[in-house]
Amino acid sequence: ELKVEQNPLFLSMQEGKNYTIYCNYSTTSDRLYWYRQDPGKSLESLFVLLSNGAVKQEGRLMASLDTKARLSTLHITAAVHDLSATYFCAVDSGSRLTFGEGTQLTVNP
Amino acid sequence: KAGVTQTPRYLIKTRGQQVTLSCSPISGHRSVSWYQQTPGQGLQFLFEYFSETQRNKGNFPGRFSGRQFSNSRSEMNVSTLELGDSALYLCASSALGGLNQPQHFGDGTRLSIL
Numbered sequence: 001e002l003k004v005e006q007n008p009l010f011l012s013m014q015e016g017k018n019y020t021i022y023c024n025y026s027t028t029s030d031r032l033y034w035y036r037q038d039p040g041k042s043l044e045s046l047f048v049l050l051s052n053g054a055v056k057q058e059g060r061l062m063a064s065l066d067t068k069a070r071l072s073t074l075h076i077t078a079a080v081h082d083l084s085a086t087y088f089c090a091v092d093s094g095s096r097l098t099f100g101e102g103t104q105l106t107v108n109p
Numbered sequence: 110k111a112g113v114t115q116t117p118r119y120l121i122k123t124r125g126q127q128v129t130l131s132c133s134p135i136s137g138h139r140s141v142s143w144y145q146q147t148p149g150q151g152l153q154f155l156f157e158y159f160s161e162t163q164r165n166k167g168n169f170p171g172r173f174s175g176r177q178f179s180n181s182r183s184e185m186n187v188s189t190l191e192l193g194d195s196a197l198y199l200c201a202s203s204a205l206g207g208l209n210q211p212q213h214f215g216d217g218t219r220l221s222i223l
Contacts, residue, residue, distance in 0.1 A: 033211050033212075035214075041216070042199060042214045042215060042216045042217055043199065043201075043214040044214075045211040045212075045213065045214075048210070048211050088152065090152075094165070095140060095142070095157045095159070095164055095165050096142070096154050096157060096165045096167070097142070097144075097152075097154060097201075097212060098154065099144075099151060099152035099153075100151075101151050102151065102152075
């Protein structure tokens with residue numbers, strides 16, 4: 001059974017700081033997605049990572065995928081308050097997503 | 110382009126009742142998936158439909174069922190509701206499903222069981 005683990009689960013950081021969220025998964029896959037969820041809202045697609053070594057960047061967020069290590073990272077650069085949300089990684093195993101527990105990020109002024 | 114539309118947004122039911130949730134995918138999308146989100150279990154896959162056929166199913170009891178129509182709209186039914194079925198039910202669509210495309214999620218239906 002595929003397991004996806006994120007850490008940390010809770011992250012409180014100051015504006016302007018950098019940090020990384022980690023996503024480990026238990027079986028081979030080369031398709032991984034990152035989503036953002038604001039309180040009471042749905043999931044917004046952030047990144048699609050489709051191969052080993054894939055790196056995607058959008059604004060202050062950068063995601064990477066290492067399929068050999070079964071690890072994806074979401075790096076936050078110079079955090080701002082607007083990034084406060086819950087971030088999920090999800091591994092695609094053929095029309096079915098298995099999600100991590102989510103990382104609740106709070107960016108403090 | 111309109112996004113994934115789920116109705117109703119909120120629903121209150123009592124134990125033992127049944128409920129039907131509806132999902133209209135993005136125009137042109139043929140794959141529809143359903144997920145349950147709870148504080149305790151997180152996001153869990155229920156099932157996926159493609160061209161009116163269920164292609165994949167998660168580990169949920171038979172009380173949870175679904176179907177997809179020829180226009181790709183999907184419904185999910187839960188019978189004999191239990192307190193533990195209280196959750197946010199999310200529907201997601203993608204063009205082909207499982208072929209390197211992100212799933213686009215609707216706003217969800219929040220189901221409360223009294």
